[in-house]
Structure formats: C-alpha cells, structure tokens
Amino acid sequence: MPRHLLATSAILLALSAAPALAQEAGPQAPSDQSVLGPPVDLRSLEPVPPRPLIDDTAPEEEAEASARLAEAEPTEPYDPRPAPRDAQGRSVYGLFLAGKVASAIGDPGVGAEYLADAYELSPEQGRLRDRAFISSLLVGDLDLAARIPPEADGSPVTVEAAHLVRAVRGAFGGDARRANAALKARPIAQPHAYAGRIIAPWVAAAAGDWTTALQPVGTEGDAASVAFGRYFRARLLELRGRPDEALEELRAVSLDGAGGRVFRVAVGELLERDGRRDEALALYNELIAADPNNFRAIAGKARIEAGERPPPAPTLRENAAEALASAAALAARERLNEFAVLYLRLSLGVSPSDETRLVLAQALQAARLEEAARAEYARVSTENPQMYAEARQRLAASYQEADRPDQALAEARRAFEVDPTNAAAAYNLAAVFTEQERYAEALEILDGPTLNTARQPWPVRFQRGAVYESMGRNDQAEAELWAALQSEPNDPQILNYLGYMWVDHGTRVDQGAEMIARAVDAEPTSGHYQDSLGWARYRQSRFEEAVPILELAVSLEPANAEINDHLGDAYWQVGREREARFQWERVLALDPDDDRRAEVERKLSEGLDPAAPTTVAAATPPVT
Numbered sequence: 091m092p093r094h095l096l097a098t099s100a101i102l103l104a105l106s107a108a109p110a111l112a113q114e115a116g117p118q119a120p121s122d123q124s125v126l127g128p129p130v131d132l133r134s135l136e137p138v139p140p141r142p143l144i145d146d147t148a149p150e151e152e153a154e155a156s157a158r159l160a161e162a163e164p165t166e167p168y169d170p171r172p173a174p175r176d177a178q179g180r181s182v183y184g185l186f187l188a189g190k191v192a193s194a195i196g197d198p199g200v201g202a203e204y205l206a207d208a209y210e211l212s213p214e215q216g217r218l219r220d221r222a223f224i225s226s227l228l229v230g231d232l233d234l235a236a237r238i239p240p241e242a243d244g245s246p247v248t249v250e251a252a253h254l255v256r257a258v259r260g261a262f263g264g265d266a267r268r269a270n271a272a273l274k275a276r277p278i279a280q281p282h283a284y285a286g287r288i289i290a291p292w293v294a295a296a297a298g299d300w301t302t303a304l305q306p307v308g309t310e311g312d313a314a315s316v317a318f319g320r321y322f323r324a325r326l327l328e329l330r331g332r333p334d335e336a337l338e339e340l341r342a343v344s345l346d347g348a349g350g351r352v353f354r355v356a357v358g359e360l361l362e363r364d365g366r367r368d369e370a371l372a373l374y375n376e377l378i379a380a381d382p383n384n385f386r387a388i389a390g391k392a393r394i395e396a397g398e399r400p401p402p403a404p405t406l407r408e409n410a411a412e413a414l415a416s417a418a419a420l421a422a423r424e425r426l427n428e429f430a431v432l433y434l435r436l437s438l439g440v441s442p443s444d445e446t447r448l449v450l451a452q453a454l455q456a457a458r459l460e461e462a463a464r465a466e467y468a469r470v471s472t473e474n475p476q477m478y479a480e481a482r483q484r485l486a487a488s489y490q491e492a493d494r495p496d497q498a499l500a501e502a503r504r505a506f507e508v509d510p511t512n513a514a515a516a517y518n519l520a521a522v523f524t525e526q527e528r529y530a531e532a533l534e535i536l537d538g539p540t541l542n543t544a545r546q547p548w549p550v551r552f553q554r555g556a557v558y559e560s561m562g563r564n565d566q567a568e569a570e571l572w573a574a575l576q577s578e579p580n581d582p583q584i585l586n587y588l589g590y591m592w593v594d595h596g597t598r599v600d601q602g603a604e605m606i607a608r609a610v611d612a613e614p615t616s617g618h619y620q621d622s623l624g625w626a627r628y629r630q631s632r633f634e635e636a637v638p639i640l641e642l643a644v645s646l647e648p649a650n651a652e653i654n655d656h657l658g659d660a661y662w663q664v665g666r667e668r669e670a671r672f673q674w675e676r677v678l679a680l681d682p683d684d685d686r687r688a689e690v691e692r693k694l695s696e697g698l699d700p701a702a703p704t705t706v707a708a709a710t711p712p713v714t
Contacts, residue, residue, distance in 0.1 A: 223248050228428060229462065230435040232259065250282040251432060254289070258414070261293040262407060262440045270297035281426075284315055285417040285433055291326055292410035300330060314423075317343050318416045321353055324360075325409045333364045355386040362390065362400030370394060411441035418453060427457035444470045444477050451484065464488055472508055479505040479515045486522055495526050506535075516540040520553060529561045548577035552584055559591055567591065582609035582619065590622040593629050602626060617646030621653040624660065633663040651680040655690060662698045670698075 223240050224247070226232070232255060240248035257278070260269030270293050278286025294302035303326055307319035320343040327336035337360055344353035354377060361370035371394045377387040393400065404412065414437035421429035434450040447466050454463035467488070470481035482505035489498035502522040505515040516535055523532035536542065536554045555570030571588040578584060586609040592602030603626035609619045624639035640657040647653050658673030674690045682690065 224251070224428070227251060227255065227432050227435065228457075228459070230438070232439070246279065247281060250279050250286075253278050254282050254285055254432075255436065257286070257293055258289060258410075258436045258440065261296040262410065266293065266297040267299075270294050270299055270302070274302065282429070284420060285414065285429075288315075288318060288322065288413045288417050289410065291322065292406065292413055295326060295329070295406055296410070304330065314420060317353070318413075318420075321356065322409065322413050322416075324356075325404065328360060328363075328403055329406060329409070333360065336360060337364070355384070355390070358387065358390050359401050362394065363403055367394050367400075370400075405441075407441040408443075411437040411443070411446065414440065415446055415449065418449070422453060422456065425456075427453055431457055431459070444474060444481075448477060448481050451481070455488070460488060460492070475509040476512060479509045479512050481505075482508070483515060483518045486518060490522060490525060495522075498522055499526065511540055513540055517550065517553070520557075524553065524557055524560070527560070529557050532557050533561075548574040548581070548584070551577070552587070556587065564591070564595065580608070580612070582612040582616075585609040585612075586616075586619050586622050590625070593622070593626045596629070599626065599629050603630060615646065617643045617650065617653065620646060621650070621656060625656050628656065628660055628663070633660055636660045637664055637666075649680060651677045651682040651686060654680065655682070655686060658690075658693070659698060662693075667697070 240252050242249065253272075253276070257269045257273050260266065260272070273286070273290050273293055277283075277290065291303040291305070294300070304323065307316060307323055309316060320339055324336040324339035324343070327333075327339060337357065340353060340357045340360060344357055354373065358370040358373045358377070361367070361373065371391060374387045374391040374394070377384050378391065381387075390401075414433045418430040418433040418437070421427075421433060430453040431450065434446060434453055437446050438450065447470055451463045451466035451470075454460075454466060464485055467481045467485040470478055472478045482501045486498045486501035486505065489495075489501060499522050502515075502519040506512070506519045509515055516538065520532045520535040520541070523529070523535065533554070536550060536557065541550050551570045551574040555567045555574060558564070558567035558570060568588070568591070571584060571591070575581070575584045575588060585605040589602035589605030589609065592598040593606070603623070606619065606622045606626050610616070610623050613619055620639055620643035624636045624643055627633075627636035627639060637657075637660045640653070640660050643653045644650075644657050654673050655677045658670045658677065661667070661670035661673060671694060674694050677690045678687065
C-alpha cells in the first residue's frame, strides 16, 4: 500500500489547515503563550537541514559557516604518538567516532558521554573539547558541560555559550549578584548576543539591580528582537509595581507589525490585573472580532464574564524562561536549530513547563535529533490534556516515519484517550489505523461522534473515502471523495485520488484524466501525481504519451514498485519489450505486495496482450 493520508494528518496535527476541525472540538490551548507566536512559532516548523555549531564540512563550506557563527578554529598539529586509551581499552578516536555516530542517529545523550570521555583522554584537542561541550549542552547535561569548559581563546560559539550558561545558572541557581556583575563587565557577544541581551535584564532583576533591569530597550536589531525586548521590559515594570508604565510600553509594542495581536492580548491581561476589567473586555471583544480563533482573548472574555480572577502575573523565573524561549524562536527563524535547543534547555532549567518542553521537542526534530525529541515529547504531562494530546500525536508521527508501527499506534491511542473530543487526535488515530491497513478500526473513529459531524471538514471526508476505497466499497468511497472535492475543488490530493480511482477502475477515465492533469499542474514535481497522469494516458490507450510521463514519475520516485510496474507496462505497449522486462524485474527487487508480485511474475513469463491494457486489481491510488 503506498503512503497516503499521513500527509493530510500532518496538516491537522497543527490544527491549521482545517480550522473547522479545531472548532468542532471547542477552544484549544493557545499556541503562543510561551514563545509568543510571531515572528516564529517553533511548533509549526518542519525539520530542516541544521546549521551545526561545530562543523566538519569542507574548507570552503566551513568558511561560509564561520562567517555566520565564529572564526574557524585552528587545525590541531599532527601528533605521531599512539592514540591514548582509557581503562577499558577504548581509544580517543574510537570514543570520538562513537560519539559522532550516536549524535548522528539522534541519541545525543550517549553521544555527549562518549565525546566527554574522549576529551578527557586528549584535553589538548580544541575541536574535540568544543564538540563535547556543545553536545552536553544540547542534551541539557550542564554538569557534564562543567567538566569540559571551553578555553577563553576558543571558538566564540562555545566560549559565548559557556558565558550564557554561567549567567543563567548563576542568576537562578547560584550567586545572582556575581552573575550580574560578570554580564555587566563583559556582555555576551556573537553568536549568542541576542540571547545575552534578552536575558541580561532578568539576571539584573534576580540580583536586585533594578536600575540595570529597567534600562530602556535600544532600537538596534531587527523589529522582532526590539519588540520582544520592549515586551519583556513591560513585564519587568509590572513586577516592579509600575503597571501604568508597563501598559504604556505594551501598548506601544502592540501597535507594531504582526506581533501586535499577541502583545495586545498581554495588554488585556495586564488590564485585568490592574482592575480595569471593562477596558480589558472591550479589547478582548475587538481581538475576537478580528480573529475568532484567538483563544487567549476568548479565555480572557470568558474569565471576565464569569467573574473569575485575572491570570496571575508571571513570576521572575517564568518571565526569564519565556525570554530564553523567545531567543530560541528567533534562532529557529534563522535555522540555527542547535542554538534554539540550547536556549530552550536553559529555559526549562529556569522554569520547567510542558509548553516549553513541547517546543523543545520540535527544535530537536529540526536539528535532526529524533531520539532526543521523542524523549521530550514523552515527558509532556497530562496536566493540559490538549497539550499532552499534541505531544503524543507528534510522537506517533515520528514513530510512524521510523517504521515503528506498534509504538506509533500506542502513542496515537494515548492522544485520543486523554481527550476523546479532540478532533485532531481522533483524526490522527484514524490515519495511523489506515496506514497500518486496519481499515475497520479507522472507519470506527472516522464515523464516531468526534469527527462525523454536520460541519466535518474535507480532510475527514477525504480520509473516509480513501478507507472505503481500500475496503473495496467503491460507491461509498466515490461519494465521500466527491463531497470532499466540492469543499476543496482545486485540492491536488483529492483531484489525484478520485481521478486515479476512476481511471484505474475503468470508470469515467477521461474525466479522471482531466482531474489528474489539474493535480499535476498544481504540483508538477510530485512523482505520484505524474504516475497517475501517465497511467491515465495508458488507460486511454495513448501509450506513446504515457511513456515519458511515467519515466519522469520513476525518476521522481525510483523506489516505488507500482510506478516502476506502470512504466514496464507502457514500454511493452510501445514495443520496447527488453526495457519492459527490466522494469518488471526491478519491481520484484522493490518488495512489492503479494498481488503485484504474482502479476509481475506472470508478465515476465507471458508478456502483455497489446490490445488489452491491464492493471493490478487491488491497486490503491498513490496519494502523497
């Protein structure tokens, strides 16, 4: 069975592609409480190639990276002596390689231990020291990092990271006055300068140095960093008992750019705490009118109308943790994923929260540290059922991608069971059932009260139609897919799926071909859509046209057994029998299902009847 439906599941996972789905389940937890949403929400990020803190790339690539982060470290001199070994006989090189491998496969905790052991065997190796230090920070093991402090003249990446760690740990777990004095004497420099600037006022406040803490925010830097700086200054003013000045600062920053919506919610909450409930209610109503899904404004309005207490002012620790999370958000925007992880680790150390942990897991995935990300998802508690459900959904998707179906299903079940009214969790569970070809169980969820509503969005109908088609209930499948298409007439997934179904089953072939062509126009680089179009031309007996389209499809999806099979059939029909047999042999090497294997073996033995195009009876439309 080709991959399908989980792509749509990912859309609903963030509750963004189909707002009606989120609305069916009632108000969800706000996604912008800690990281403030604009200018970047880490939870919306897909994994991207990370920009490493310590790189082993080619010299020309390293030079480019160094221009962004730091000066390149000098090469260690060649040492002809035998490599040192520890008490277990492990060489420094073996430990180093083991550390790199463990980190590369997403287990940075083990990797950090190996690298630290390697460093202790050969402390003169500067790059090894830096790699071990950074690895320990990425896994949040600050005690391990303390064993391998970078040298003062080392890479700015590690030297400034160490300075930042000392400042945060000192302010919130040691001697705040000493940490503040160290920051005032030497502010944190690039590449961690922004994180240093955003945390410095909170270090000063922890030390009781309010004169430094409340210094006005400068205008240097981009608009987002300045806005965050003013936002946190307002928080400091409120903590200092100066709410009017805090409101003035917040009102000013709330007028700037895309972040204004988020900062205006903070204005309303501060008004509540200041006893100005009528003003706060008017502001919440204004925000809701502009954005009916502004959940913080909705919660504020409900709180006032019910006569409940206003939300408490965040503590100094909570504010400092949020400041570090904002630094992580801006680092992620620049694809400095390991920097984001470091700042979020520090944030959790200052004030642990499930929301920050959820964001950290996303940052770890962006940095390609999948095992570490799974560990953080698993640590999200059930205190907020919706947040727990989101973490478990993402954990299920991670396991599904890694071809660990039992764990994927277990996590999808947990997400649904903790909050059965959560439409995204229900959809995700149905998607996992479908991916594992457990169609009856998928249909039970899709037809349940959480998803089968009068306002169900098109992805639910789309998935239900796909399940029906996989079960051979074609009339019901066509009805659901057609209904989905009426809601989203230009969506390439629906056009391709329904069009391919008609083509492959030999009904409405020309109409299906036209729909598939529209899907290809929308996404011409999709190998699955190109295959659908090539197969449509084949079923129309337009074999010469089918061949180049199917060749393109194979070039885009070379490991797909079905697409290679289609190309073999097309080659045969245009008289290229040797190439057809080559493609069919390739299909057998791609581990096809039993039906396709038997059909391909028959074709290798008997060939095809030129007058009678054929297809595998149980074929499933390829949808990405």
